[in-house]
């Protein structure tokens with residue numbers, strides 16, 4: 519059953535035409551990755567889905583309902599949450615206030631207390647201000663803020679960027695837990711190993727177009743794709 523269908527969208531920043539006919543489909547319960555180099559259009563695709571950069575052309579349906587052109591709040595209320603690339607933890611609010619704010623904006627949220635079970639490292643930091651958190655801690659808050667909203671579709675935009683390897687391991691386990699709870703995930707990554715660990719299927723983007731889609735096994739078998747579009751060396755392969 520398709521949960522999200524992006525059909526032939528074009529998205530612009532002002533006069534700058536960034537997405538050229540992007541189409542992708544995600545089934546309920548799937549983990550799908552969107553890969554591509556810097557500037558390929560991964561973030562813009564996610565921003566298009568959540569209504570932050572609405573497409574000028576094409577359609578985006580969520581559970582069969584057209585959402586392109588709706589406000590970000592209306593799209594969020596349907597059960598779609600984005601963890602943005604730049605995290606956007608409120609610097610003057612505490613961890614607990616950041617989570618409570620997201621909780622209070624959701625139609626049918628999870629208790630904030632559950633987030634401290636899922637992210638034990640955040641428990642002792644409840645009263646710490648966003649600005650005093652490390653990059654890894656901020657990313658945990660950013661992911662927890664999305665999950666407290668009990669989304670059906672979670673969009674993760676380069677969640678491992680800048681994180682220490684141990685934090686990346688924690689994050690991988692958290693995403694696995696979330697997937698077991700039947701949350702559907704769209705994940706962009708430059709860290710292809712993280713994406714390949716979690717996803718079953720992927721799309722590769724380049725200069726605002728989808729250049730390949732297939733299973734993770736199919737992508738991994740294509741050294742040419744990895745080298746051309748993902749800057750992954752195959753010297754040790």
Ligand SMILES: Nc1ncnc2c1ncn2[C@@H]1O[C@H](COP(=O)(O)OP(=O)(O)OP(=O)(O)O)[C@@H](O)[C@H]1O
Pocket residue numbers: 531534536554555556557558559560561562563603708
């Ligand atoms: N606010 C903006 N105004 C104008 N152009 C933008 C803006 N944001 C992104 N772009 C351009 O749109 C294109 C796609 O950018 P986007 O951020 O979607 O790529 P990305 O795949 O997420 O890259 P990265 O891996 O660096 O995050 C790039 O050419 C970028 O320079």
Ligand SMILES: [Mg+2]
Pocket residue numbers: 560561562603675676
């Ligand atoms: Mg990006």
